[in-house]
Amino acid sequence: MEMIRALIGPDTGDASVLQLCVRAVVLFAFGVACIRIAGRRTFSQISPLDIVVALIIGSNISRAMTGKAPFFPGLAATLVVVVLHRLLAMATLRWNVLARWIKSAPVVLVRDGVVDRQALARHGLGAGDLAEGLRMQRIERAEDARLATLEAGGKISVVPKTGG
Incomplete structure (x- = not known):
């Protein structure tokens, strides 16, 4: 000491x-x-x-x-x-x-409409946080997202599924 x-x-x-x-x-x-x-x-x-x-x-x-x-x-x-x-x-x-x-590295939260609940929990995010991030990108449901990622800056970025 x-x-x-x-x-x-x-x-x-x-x-x-x-x-x-x-x-x-x-x-x-x-x-x-x-x-x-x-x-x-x-x-x-x-x-x-x-x-x-x-x-x-x-x-x-x-x-x-x-x-x-x-x-x-x-x-x-x-x-x-x-x-x-x-x-x-x-x-x-x-x-x-x-x-x-x-x-930090980006973390995938949704891939092809499937939510990774473990990734959400690991980063202290709830379903409401994910829903907010999706709404900010004009996506209503996780199923409509091809990819949703928790970026290094803390925001959730979303790539929507394409029509078809």
Whole structure:
């Protein structure tokens, strides 16, 4: 525990630049994990990575503005988060496993009119959520959908069955 305290510094606002940078990295990872646990529907249109970065940057800037954190160390920690965000975004282009974890992969909810109830349950969606997504695409029933997918951004996209 002493080693962790040495890494993250005291809670009195007297942390060094390095300690604030370590805190930023730890909070970044914790924030991504919390948002992944909460589920993609919680924040709908933006990725978990973007949410964490926005929250940390907003908080860091706020604390620097109000004098609750040392100004230059706070800016350094914020810069670490921004650079980490950029590096992770670039890394997701190279490594698909990381991209799936950070951005999520689309999930098929309906295929050829058949609802995948396990996929709905796994992602915390009910029949009402699916019905709403279908209605938003002007589809009345799941049977009329060739494909309905929970996209990485949290929206349900639908491909209707063609007539015939």
